[in-house]
Amino acid sequence: MAQELYFEDFYIGQKFTSIGGAKVTAEEIKEFGQKYDPQPFHLDEAAGEGSFFKGLAASGWLTAAIVMRLRVQTIQVAGGMIGAGVEELRWIQPVRPGDTLRIESEVLGIRHSQNRPEFGVVRTRTMTYNQRDEPVMRGVVNFLAPLKPKR
Amino acid sequence: MAQELYFEDFYIGQKFTSIGGAKVTAEEIKEFGQKYDPQPFHLDEAAGEGSFFKGLAASGWLTAAIVMRLRVQTIQVAGGMIGAGVEELRWIQPVRPGDTLRIESEVLGIRHSQNRPEFGVVRTRTMTYNQRDEPVMRGVVNFLAPLKPKR
Numbered sequence: 001m002a003q004e005l006y007f008e009d010f011y012i013g014q015k016f017t018s019i020g021g022a023k024v025t026a027e028e029i030k031e032f033g034q035k036y037d038p039q040p041f042h043l044d045e046a047a048g049e050g051s052f053f054k055g056l057a058a059s060g061w062l063t064a065a066i067v068m069r070l071r072v073q074t075i076q077v078a079g080g081m082i083g084a085g086v087e088e089l090r091w092i093q094p095v096r097p098g099d100t101l102r103i104e105s106e107v108l109g110i111r112h113s114q115n116r117p118e119f120g121v122v123r124t125r126t127m128t129y130n131q132r133d134e135p136v137m138r139g140v141v142n143f144l145a146p147l148k149p150k151r
Numbered sequence: 152m153a154q155e156l157y158f159e160d161f162y163i164g165q166k167f168t169s170i171g172g173a174k175v176t177a178e179e180i181k182e183f184g185q186k187y188d189p190q191p192f193h194l195d196e197a198a199g200e201g202s203f204f205k206g207l208a209a210s211g212w213l214t215a216a217i218v219m220r221l222r223v224q225t226i227q228v229a230g231g232m233i234g235a236g237v238e239e240l241r242w243i244q245p246v247r248p249g250d251t252l253r254i255e256s257e258v259l260g261i262r263h264s265q266n267r268p269e270f271g272v273v274r275t276r277t278m279t280y281n282q283r284d285e286p287v288m289r290g291v292v293n294f295l296a297p298l299k300p301k302r
Contacts, residue, residue, distance in 0.1 A: 032216075035216070035220070036216035036217065036219055036220045037216070037219050037220065037223060038220065038223060039223060039231040039232065040231065041231060051230065051231060052230060052231065052233050052295075059216075059219070060234045061212070061215055061216045061219050062216075064212055064215065065183075065186070065187035065188070065210075065212045065213075065216065066187065068187055068188050068210070068212050069186070069187045069188065069189065072188060072189060072190060079202065079203060080190040080191065080192060080202060080203065081190065082203050083211045083242055085239070085240060085241045085242070086237055086239065086240035086241075087238075087239065088236070088237065088238065089236060089237035089240070090236045090237075091234055091236070144203075
């Protein structure tokens with residue numbers, strides 16, 4: 001397990017790469033679709049064929065959820081990764097059954113929190129790639145990181 | 152079932168309000184947490200107590216997923232709601248077990264798609280409220296809407 005990171009441990013240009021990948025199955029796509037994004041192209045191969053996606057595709061929110069798991073595994077913030085807002089999320093191409101996703105995150109900015117003096121805000125851009133190294137999602141997300149406890 | 156909407160049906164200032172609400176249970180929070188956001192405050196009441204959230208709280212990505220379901224139910228786009236990117240997502244306060252969420256969406260902008268001449272892009276701001284009418288999430292999301300077929 002990697003060391004837990006405090007605000008002082010982050011710097012602009014710092015990079016994090018997921019270890020291993022997340023394989024996305026048709027079953028997971030359909031289960032998530034039924035619960036959270038019940039549209040034909042997220043539920044059924046045949047129904048997807050006649051749609052914008054020309055087949056079964058993962059909900060963009062499933063991709064975002066899988067990326068959150070990869071981020072939590074990859075960037076271990078002391079006390080947990082607390083989201084402080086998304087600035088951008090772009091779905092570049094569909095995620096299909098059998099795709100394996102991996103991420104590369106880069107720190108774009110760091111600043112002290114105005115509301116919470118015991119925290120800083122880390123601004124990151126995360127690129128998500130499939131097994132062909134094609135980008136499938138780009139996101140810019142801020143999270144909180146606690147300042148190191150004073151001794 | 153509401154009428155399916157084409158690009159020409161949308162206008163700036165148009166509002167959509169979810170019918171009914173989405174109740175969030177501790178079971179759903181923990182299940183989503185285990186799959187996509189495995190951090191103590193999304194998995195276990197006792198572990199959450201000592202955390203930033205002071206208790207069990209829904210992953211922000213679970214809230215976003217529930218809101219997608221409410222949006223799909225509320226705004227019925229012809230051919231389905233295809234995300235064209237998120238411009239902002241802010242989690243304003245935690246979603247707790249037993250909360251019931253509802254949404255209010257407003258159209259902020261409409262434009263023709265540059266890449267896809269058969270589609271327009273609808274820019275919407277969606278506010279999510281809990282059962283006490285407190286805002287829990289604010290989002291600005293673009294989606295595609297098809298132009299009406301020419302006769």
